[in-house]
Amino acid sequence: MPERAGAVPDPLIPAAVRAAVPAHRDGNVLRWVGAYTASMLGDTVFYLALSWAAVQRGSAAEAGVVTAVSAVPRALLMLGGGVVVDRLGPRRAVIGSDAVRCAAVLAVAVLLFATDPGLWLLALLALVFGAVDALFLPAVGALPARITAKDQLARVQGMRGLAVRFAAVVGAPLGGLGVAVGGSAAAFALAGLLIAVSVPLLVCVRMRELPADDAVAAAEGGTAWRDLRDGLSYVRRHRVLGPLMLVIALGDLGFVGPLNVGLTLLADERGWGASGMGWVLAGFGAGAGAAALLLTVRGRVPRAGYVVAGALVPGAAAIGALAQAPALPAAVGTALLIGLLAGLSGALCGALLQTQADPGHLGRVTAVAGIVSLGIAPLSMPLSAAAIGVWGTGPVFAASAAVCGLGGVVALCAPGVRRAELPK
DSSP states (O other), X not given: OOGGGTOOOOTTSOHHHHHHSOGGGOXXXXXXXXXXXXXXXXXXXXXXXXXXXXXXXSOHHHHHHHHHXXXXXXXXXXXXXXXXXXXXXXXXXXXXXXXXXXXXXXHHHHHHHHOOOOHHHHHHHHHHHHHHHXXXXXXXXXXXXXXXXXXGHHHHHHHHHHHHHHHHHHHHHXXXXXXXXXXXXXXHHHHHHHHHHHHHHHHTOOOOOOOHHHHHHHHSOOOHHHHHHHHHHHHHHOTTHHHHHHHHXXXXXXXXXXXXXXXXXXXXXXXXXXXXXXXXXXXXXXXXXHHHHHHHHHSOOSSHHHHHHHHHHHHHHHHHHHTTOSSHHHHHHHHHHHHHXXXXXXXXXXXXXXXXXXXXXXXXXXXXXXXXXXXXXXXHHHHHHHHHHHHOHHHHHHHHHHHHHHHHHHHHHOHHHHTOOOOO
């Protein structure tokens, strides 16, 4: 049954009033943001606990396999997860998947307190977590369009970006504290409890009715395979979403490698050390946070398609310049600029996905975007590392910048993306 049958808007708030409330003052949206923040904090603590537990119980290579194994079911199952989200509705999907994630992590915490089952349990947990993420991530992406008006979705995207930054800054120290106090079992318990906080908040989130056309489409049924093909065809034919997926793919391919493994190798080459790399990452985080805050406060950026291209091209140039930074302060300043421009383009791409896709297809649209970002872009990390070993950091950062800049060129050349606007 589609979710619309059980999705009842808050009867205490008239529709006109709900539509007029900005997202950052809307209690319904704030409940969702609180739930998302708690869940992201739990994710950060979980992955820290998983890597720590794996290192304690196996070799470095085995630990690397355990921490990476969750990516396999996530990538393989995410398109199917998008179909499930559009069939069941994002609220049911996100509550159910978050509850399963919570139960799995807490069960492993209990087992680790009681015994030492070895790496096999950690690998199984990572597989389960990745499989459930294949449903959770499309549901998270599809939910905002059902809890607020379309003209507030860009602001919600900014709030979501702030939640991600907050989780990244606070989650790692929390996970480290959990490990220091009670080992990996305590850290897993903390991750499970943080995820658990999100569940009752999500239960309290009220849903908006689907537009009539989307509600009819959601109720028509059909096979899951047909729904999957319909979703892929919808993205391919859409004048904005199709080329926008290519923009996202190129931007992420050019960005992920240099700002992950490439930065580590650059810091080692320049003698900045771990603390220097931390400062560069802090500069990037500050820039990305500022971009998210800008979108949260303004709620709308005019000429969004042009701004995406206008942020990607100079952001790409900054990626190339990072490898040529003469000293650590210059690298930190460059990273701040990269974070600001990449954060702005990424947030606007997310906002355009939210506002251009109809709600009945949004789970599948989000799944395709997730495959692009979480399935394809990470391939640039081992490729970047291997290429740096052969040609050095400068040429590889320059090549990555060219790939990222190509995303901006595509945005300018595709009329649908170039002329795309966020709702007023």
